[in-house]
Amino acid sequence: MKLFTPILFLGLAGAIFFWYINPTYLGLQDSLAEQAQFDAALSRSRELQDVRDQLLSRYNTFPQIDLARLQKLVPDHVDNVRLILDFDSMATKYGMRVRNVVIETPKERVSRGQIGPDEKTYESVILSFNVSGSYDTFRQYLADLEKSLRLVDVVGLSFTANETGIYEFTFHIKTYWLKP
Template identity: 35%
Template sequence: MRTLLPYLMIATALALFFLFVSPRWGSVKEFRSQMGQYNEALNKAAELRGLRDELLVQFNALPKDDITRLERLVPDSVNTVKLVTDIDAVAGKYGITVSNVRVTEETVDISQEVPSPETAKPYLTTTITFKFTATYQNLVAFLKDLEKSLQLVDVKSVSFDSGKSKNNLYEYEVAIQTYWLK
């Protein structure tokens, strides 16, 4: 029996190794490889957190007036009523009355595939078309004033009817485009 006991213990140890330890050891190896991936993700998150903090410090260093002007230049959302009111106020300086206002907002088609980051625009556009009657000089002054307004606008088209003008007054149709962040 004494000579059999060491062989029995070795056989029990081998059986325990192959039945219990070996399968668990494979799980441990798998967890270690996952731990490496998680550590990489944590390092990347720490790097991104540092970058975010650095950008936040730079953003907070900007004067509040500049931030307000930037938010007005390219707002988070479009307030078409306020924008049309601002356009009307600028036009009023030159005795221009704006009429036939049409607002066309760019729509996002959610049924299509998600665009890649390279082709996706970080903004949406709104086109505002309106008509008015004015002299050419007032048109030029109005467009210059509109160009200097705080909100970013592009004049997309200007058309006019030179029919039978009275007192050098012409009927103009202007289409402008404004931008806002998604």
């Protein structure tokens, strides 16, 4: 009997260790590891908030007129109506009118050999329209397009002539905007 009681207590201690203490200890270790991950994520979020605050303070130092010009240069959305009105107001200065406007909607373009999503941070659209005028007014209008704040590329240009010296110019212009 003297030997039975210590063996019983030893077996009972082993059973308690394997069925209660060890699983509880492992669960506690998992909780501590999860807490460490949360603490790391919290400190990282504080760092990101500090960076955001620094960038926001730098952004707020820019004059509003410069920000408006930058928004006009590369907008964050496509505003075809405003763009056409801008082109028409430039043409009106030279006695021309923008006509026959066609907007080529952007299609999903996949280049040969491209795998995965498109990594570009911008989108583009091609806008086609006609103007009529003399060659000199055309050159002045083209110079105004070149000096415009809106980022545009003339990707195509054709013209037809008649006997009166008035030409019909067809523009194909590519414009850009930032993806959201």
